[in-house]
Amino acid sequence: MSKRFVWNFEIKNESLLELPSNNDMPVDELRWESRYFWPESAIISLNGLDDQFLELSRYEAKHRQDTYYLLPDVNFNLKMRRDQLLYKPMLKQMTWATAYGKKIKLTATEQSLSIPDHNPIDIQSLLVNAKDTIKTVTVSKEALIYQFPTTPKLKMELARLCIGDAVYFSLSLESKVLTWVEYLSKNLLQGKTPCDYVTFLKTLI
Numbered sequence: 001m002s003k004r005f006v007w008n009f010e011i012k013n014e015s016l017l018e019l020p021s022n023n024d025m026p027v028d029e030l031r032w033e034s035r036y037f038w039p040e041s042a043i044i045s046l047n048g049l050d051d052q053f054l055e056l057s058r059y060e061a062k063h064r065q066d067t068y069y070l071l072p073d074v075n076f077n078l079k080m081r082r083d084q085l086l087y088k089p090m091l092k093q094m095t096w097a098t099a100y101g102k103k104i105k106l107t108a109t110e111q112s113l114s115i116p117d118h119n120p121i122d123i124q125s126l127l128v129n130a131k132d133t134i135k136t137v138t139v140s141k142e143a144l145i146y147q148f149p150t151t152p153k154l155k156m157e158l159a160r161l162c163i164g165d166a167v168y169f170s171l172s173l174e175s176k177v178l179t180w181v182e183y184l185s186k187n188l189l190q191g192k193t194p195c196d197y198v199t200f201l202k203t204l205i
Contacts, residue, residue, distance in 0.1 A: 003054060159171070
């Protein structure tokens with residue numbers, strides 16, 4: 001049975017999911033993430049969750065506004081948040097999850113940036129030289145974040161995104177434990193393919 005929750009999300013509490021044992025050896029610098037996007041018209045069923053996920057008091061509410069800098073030939077996650085330029089390095093990519101490192105704060109004096117599978121890059125020069133081809137997209141996000149009672153942490157974020165005049169919905173799963181992210185990614189949305197933020201935003205421009 002499906003029960004409407006918030007925005008366009010509904011909880012389907014049949015065949016309840018149960019997290020597998022954590023047999024991973026988490027690597028400190030790897031933060032695994034699966035992210036999904038839908039248009040405003042979509043009804044999004046979250047499969048295998050019980051009724052506690054319908055309780056808003058279990059969620060932390062957040063609001064953020066970020067401006068993403070989309071480079072033409074690479075999918076670097078560069079964004080401006082509260083006047084601070086941030087880079088979120090993608091370290092590994094798998095079918096059901098992507099590993100990111102900690103966000104890096106970039107300053108006007110940043111000389112170079114180490115990016116996996118690339119030579120060190122002078123990010124400021126890159127932005128200046130590509131100024132005519134960079135696209136910027138501002139995303140205003142209202143989010144509800146559920147923290148699972150696990151160690152290490154595992155969280156699920158439901159979000160409503162305003163991009164220009166359009167509205168989208170997003171869900172993300174994040175943890176240092178790949179097994180948990182992969183399990184939920186495969187089962188919560190019954191096989192929907194995840195998509196990273198930058199790839200999604202590039203489909204809109």
